[in-house]
Amino acid sequence: xxxxxxxxxxxxxxxxxxxxxxxxxxxxxxxxxxxxxxxxxxxxxxxxxxxxxxxxxxxxxxxxxxxxxxxxxxxxxxxxxxxxxxxxxxxxxxxxxxxxxxxxxxxxxxxxxxxxxxxxxxxxxxxxxxxxxxxxxxxxxxxxxxxxxxxxxxxxxxxxxxxxxxxxxxxxxxxxxxxxxxxxxxxxxxxxxxxxxxxxxxxxxxxxxxxxxxxxxxxxxxxxxxxxxxxxxxxxxxxxxxxxxxxxxxxxxxxxxxxxxxxxxxxxxxxxxxxxxxxxxxxxxxxxxxxxxxx
Amino acid sequence: xxxxxxxxxxxxxxxxxxxxxxxxxxxxxxxxxxxxxxxxxxxxxxxxxxxxxxxxxxxxxxxxxxxxxxxxxxxxxxxxxxxxxxxxxxxxxxxxxxxxxxxxxxxxxxxxxxxxxxxxxxxxxxxxxxxxxxxxxxxxxxxxxxxxxxxxxxxxxxxxxxxxxxxxxxxxxxxxxxxxxxxxxxxxxxxxxxxxxxxxxxxxxxxxxxxxxxxxxxxxxxxxxxxxxxxxxxxxxxxxxxxxxxxxxxxxxxxxxxxxxxxxxxxxxxxxxxxxxxx
Numbered sequence: 005x006x007x008x009x010x011x012x013x014x015x016x017x018x019x020x021x022x023x024x025x026x027x028x029x030x031x032x033x034x035x036x037x038x039x040x041x042x043x044x045x046x047x048x049x050x051x052x053x054x055x056x057x058x059x060x061x062x063x064x065x066x067x068x069x070x071x072x073x074x075x076x077x078x079x080x081x082x083x084x085x086x087x088x089x090x091x092x093x094x095x096x097x098x099x100x101x102x103x104x105x106x107x108x109x110x111x112x113x114x115x116x117x118x119x120x121x122x123x124x125x126x127x128x129x130x131x132x133x134x135x136x137x138x139x140x141x142x143x144x145x146x147x148x149x150x151x152x153x154x155x156x157x158x159x160x161x162x163x164x165x166x167x168x169x170x171x172x173x174x175x176x177x178x179x180x181x182x183x184x185x186x187x188x189x190x191x192x193x194x195x196x197x198x199x200x201x202x203x204x205x206x207x208x209x210x211x212x213x214x215x216x217x218x219x220x221x222x223x224x225x226x227x228x229x230x231x232x233x234x235x236x237x238x239x240x241x242x243x244x245x246x247x248x249x250x251x252x253x254x255x256x257x258x259x260x261x262x263x264x265x266x267x268x269x270x271x272x273x274x275x276x277x278x279x280x281x282x283x284x285x286x287x288x289x290x291x292x293x294x295x296x297x298x299x
Numbered sequence: 300x301x302x303x304x305x306x307x308x309x310x311x312x313x314x315x316x317x318x319x320x321x322x323x324x325x326x327x328x329x330x331x332x333x334x335x336x337x338x339x340x341x342x343x344x345x346x347x348x349x350x351x352x353x354x355x356x357x358x359x360x361x362x363x364x365x366x367x368x369x370x371x372x373x374x375x376x377x378x379x380x381x382x383x384x385x386x387x388x389x390x391x392x393x394x395x396x397x398x399x400x401x402x403x404x405x406x407x408x409x410x411x412x413x414x415x416x417x418x419x420x421x422x423x424x425x426x427x428x429x430x431x432x433x434x435x436x437x438x439x440x441x442x443x444x445x446x447x448x449x450x451x452x453x454x455x456x457x458x459x460x461x462x463x464x465x466x467x468x469x470x471x472x473x474x475x476x477x478x479x480x481x482x483x484x485x486x487x488x489x490x491x492x493x494x495x496x497x498x499x500x501x502x503x504x505x506x507x508x509x510x511x512x513x514x515x516x517x518x519x520x521x522x523x524x525x526x527x528x529x530x531x532x533x534x535x536x537x538x539x540x541x542x543x544x545x546x547x548x549x550x551x552x553x554x555x556x557x558x559x560x561x562x563x564x565x566x567x568x569x570x571x572x573x574x575x576x577x578x
Contacts, residue, residue: 009405012430012432013431014432014468014469014473018540022544027541030551031570094405
């Protein structure tokens with residue numbers, strides 16, 4: 005039973021009729037995001053994302069490794085996502101369904117291949133040691149639009165994460181503990197996010213942030229990866245009827261607005277989390293400018 | 300009203316809280332089970348050797364009119380089939396004698412006899428295909444692990460679709476709510492006006508929606524104990540889809556938030572306004 009339970013005919017027909025009228029089951033507009041909540045855990049790089057009823061936890065971690073032989077100046081960045089039975093009864097532990105490779109591929113393209121995280125800054129000593137950053141995504145509840153939610157989780161995590169400081173002294177790599185030295189934020193070059201639309205009615209209707217039922221009734225999806233500057237770093241449309249070129253262009257401008265809106269929400273969540281940490285006195289330690297101003 | 304009785308799984312139901320003994324047998328609803336006392340050695344079991352034990356946590360509910368008792372659970376989402384429950388099942392596939400139905404997704408299929416419909420014969424039986432919905436009654440749940448749940452759309456004793464409305468559901472839309480909310484919706488439909496003030500039973504949502512949506516032609520509804528609610532507004536003309544969506548939103552909202560009857564009415568008014576249905 006590793007497959008998603010099929011929709012009943014009544015549900016499918018109704019969702020299609022409703023989309024044709026521009027009505028959605030939860031009363032949203034066609035281009036409206038579900039309520040999004042981003043919260044951070046106690047440690048750096050621990051993010052909880054709640055998008056409607058889809059919820060996930062992403063966790064960024066770092067360790068020192070040897071760089072790859074062909075890229076001695078580059079650090080390592082990996083995204084690990086496993087869909088376990090915790091997220092949905094349709095998923096089985098240890099068995100890969102159709103969704104998992106697809107979501108991982110899109111995340112890889114949007115975040116890793118677009119160089120959102122500057123891997124060169126992760127190099128500690130050429131060819132000898134570098135940081136390996138790993139992003140784990142755990143889905144805790146699934147109600148559609150996993151790609152966008154995971155993307156938000158990873159990007160927020162990368163911006164929130166602080167890695168321990170490391171220096172090279174006489175050819176020796178010294179990694180300082182979080183208590184010894186102020187941990188360093190990662191070098192983010194740009195903030196791409198994915199925006200997933202689903203197509204209905206032979207590609208004539210395009211709906212943003214579909215729920216699980218809407219996804220099941222749809223013909224196919226259209227994923228765009230865009231950053232705040234409007235650079236399109238990923239577009240995919242693997243299934244469904246062809247979508248008009250004009251629709252694609254208008255959707256991309258919609259997607260840009262969405263990315264700006266969501267990035268704004270991430271920034272706000274990050275800032276309020278930082279303010280919260282400052283209250284606890286943690287930010288006093290983690291503020292880098294202190295040393296410089298005094299020195 | 301007497302103080303409510305809260306039960307945990309394994310708790311014995313105090314006999315003074317059950318409906319007073321009458322000639323009619325006591326009907327046990329979901330969450331209750333009749334067990335014989337283990338320490339009694341006598342082969343002839345007297346009635347007092349039996350106790351009624353809760354199998355689910357919740358509030359004891361008694362119905363004097365029907366001489367019935369059941370446990371109203373918290374709004375969980377796991378449905379455990381109990382005989383005589385009304386459920387909305389989805390046909391998964393059909394075989395020689397049975398339709399194999401999904402009552403809960405990703406759970407073993409339930410069986411629905413090909414001829415277990417009102418007036419069905421070999422020639423007139425309904426031809427249901429994959430994805431069709433039926434409103435059915437749980438006939439038996441079997442005993443032990445791996446037992447199959449059997450459904451029927453007809454009362455085997457009378458050959459009628461009792462209670463009315465059992466059978467295939469065409470058109471409309473299905474909304475998912477928690478099992479607890481579905482039970483409360485069922486209670487609400489059979490409850491008297493006095494019961495409506497009960498904070499636990501008090502789901503005024505269906506009555507309120509019925510009043511408000513009368514002008515567009517009303518709606519049909521079927522509540523399944525497995526947490527599914529089927530809604531059809533096909534009389535609604537142009538606003539049929541919006542009305543159905545509005546009903547679904549009201550139901551999911553009441554499911555997500557614990558609302559008092561007044562708040563329920565306010566929320567319904569707000570949703571109808573948002574869906575441009577406040578005529």
